[in-house]
Amino acid sequence: MMDHLLWLIPAFPLVGFILLALWGKHLSRFWTAIIGAGSVSLSAILTLFIGLNFLSSTPADGHYSQTLWTWFEVATFIPKITLYLDALSLVFVFVITFIGALIHIYSVAFMAADKDYARFFACMNLFVVSMLLLVLADNLLLLYLGWEGVGLCSYLLIGFWYENPSNGYAARKAFIITRIGDTAMAIGLFVLFYQFGTLSIPDILALTPTTWHEGATITTVTALLLLAGGVGKSAQLPLQTWLPDAMAGPSPVSALIHAATMVTAGVYLVARMHVIFQLSPIAQMVVAGIGAATLLIAGFSALTQYDIKRVLAYSTISQIGYMFLALGLGAWTAAIFHFMIHAFFKALLFLAAGAVIEALNHEHNMFRMGGLKSKLPVIFWTFLVGSASLAALPIISAGFYSKDQILWYAWASEHGNTTLWLIALFGAFLTAVYTTRMLLLTFWGDAKTAVSHYPSKLMTIPLAILAFFSLFAGFIELPHNFGHLTLFSDLLHQVLPETILKAGIHGELLFQLLAMLVTFGGIYMAYILWYRKPQLTEKLKQSAPLIHLYRFWFSGWGFDQVYQVLLVKPVVFIASINKNDVIDKFYQGIAILMVRLNRALSFTQSGSLRWYIIGLVVGAILILSIQVIL
Amino acid sequence: MNTPIAIEIVMLLAGLLFVLGIVGVIIRKNIIFMLLSVEIMLNAAGLAFIAAGSRWAQPDGQVMFIFILAMAAAEVSVGLALILRIYHQHRSLDIDKLKEMKG
């Protein structure tokens, strides 16, 4: 029964989008909010119903699917608009609709003063529709539609305050950089279609193991092309540069699109097509390598930022790096678990940061915040919870359970090794340091900027709900030596394979203790550097090698500059040379030649009959000459 | 009538007449003379057709000549009517005076 309601999940926000896009200007703010937030909330409630139904009586084949209509028919290629809900997409749909609904409710208050209220909610609703299509798609073409849809919405919402040119620049940057990955992904889809003659995900997953050999070139190439799409969307190395700039959008947008949902589309894609990646050890190694490198690089950059949202942006890149690392290790469920937990606490952190920024009159600089602990207690406590989860504070935060799993698999999975484990551990240390630094600078110390207005109930209640999940969502999946609860991975093992461990590995407890130690070490170090002895930090900053390192990290490891020199400058240069289009010259030349020829030939049209006859005679002579010669 | 007239000679005669016709058309400025020269050319073509027809003992050559004849009659009647109009409009039969196109 429930699978017939599946279409309603994306339909609610779609209707919301259409209403707001067409009549948004004529609706009052009250009705705009009702439609905008209400549609997504309805979807969330429906998802809860369908999800409960799915969990209590899982269908025999492990999924609900509903074919709405045939999209188009070209010979044997007949993609259908089919929604497909299995355990993996259920997790994503749940996160999208549930967190989406909370963020929409928060936005009702947050965006209250904005003049483009309806446009904001229309874009947000469209984003939710696209994202739902992405995760509910039964075939890769529909997934690609959602994929491009979220890219469009991301562009529209980053550049939401388009009066400021730099926001438009950031939006274009995000759009173009993700487009690089999307192009690679489209080529990957072509390859898949060429090989299998279908884009249906279940068909491809069923056909791949029998058709392709493990480690074959075609497998690796396809996997890498799909990965490139994921890397672009998920802001991983080397396409990560757009995400920090994407913070130009409103905070709820950052929370929903650039933290909780859209940027994890790459994780979803890799997990969804896991069969292909499993067949290609090289591709899987690349996934793990990208994840490890990204989490480290982004961690260092997060350490040096002063804009609170950029810290969170870099931490998002870093945490998605953890997810990619887990995917590369074959720890599929761990990656999805971390995705869910991350969605909770990162949405929470962005929303809380947005509330702080608004309370301080659009002040983004953390060094000019401080002392907000007592002034904004609700935000402080929720932010504290989110930070604890981000820093993976042991036992009490959800982040600990998800990240610990990844750390453990980095060592223990069959793809794991010491290097990856050390990187992941060091990344955890960095996370603890920059999270604590952010917390200390924002809420402790002296108040440097006066609080101008306080958040309303509509903003604090979603924060509280998210904080609750950030703390307790981890308890559905507990480590083997500590409760051994596997609700979440049991659910996902319907879709995703189990992680294969190396033989004879013990001492999980030791690794957990090490991870705890590292976290506490990071927190203590940040406490020393930015609270107890800030003058020490200043002194460190003055020393020559450190200041260069600091600047290097601050600029995001110089990726932007390198791309500027290697790609942007040449392209702009070529474009400036080719302003009048070299290729066009050829066609213009043809046109000019024709005009000249026409002028020349028109002289023969003198109206002189004699001239015409001479022409005839010469023609006859020519023809006869040819005959004589031949 | 089985006289041995070589067909090459007849064809040469036709060619000569045709070329004479062309010369007439080119050198004359008077439209009437040009029209006369065109008639010569048509006759030359007809002569070639008839010689060929006799050579192969086929009636087709003569049939073609009859078509040429019909065509010449139509051409002459329209051409002469045009000459009349030209003379009435321009008061001259000089073909070079009719050059109105500047090219």
Added chain:
Amino acid sequence: MDIFFYITAFVTLFSTIMVITRHNPVHALLYLVISLLSLSVIFFLLGAPFVALLEIIIYAGAIMVLFIFVIMLLNLGKETAAQEKAWLKPTVWIGPVILSTILLAELFYLIITAQPPSYNLQTVDSKAVAISLFTPYLIGVELAAMLLMAGVVGAAHIGQQKKTVLHRFLKEEEPQ
């Protein structure tokens, strides 16, 4: 019989040359009639008596009479001859003669080098022509009929004398 052919061929060529060199249109016309008549003799010699008669009746008879009518209508006489004399300067001849000579040389070359050797010419009587005309060439005959019809209608239409002139700039020059 051979000698007859050469004589008539000479007469034809001579009268044709006279046609294109005469200054007086009536003289030229008369030479053309001679040319046509001698041509019809050649047709007769070539074994095409039917066509030879047609040549005399239609060409020399009907078409030439049309020319004469026009020449009389336009009253082309001594002035025209004088004008022609002025126009036909020796320099006018050079270009066309060169071109024609080349063309003629090529024609001769092609005719002489033609592969099938000489055969005797044979008579094709009017019966064969008539059968051929009204069996395989029937469509052609009908088309020729339509062409003549169009020619008649066209000539009648074009030849109409109109008081008004088509071109407004020529109005002043138009005599009453």
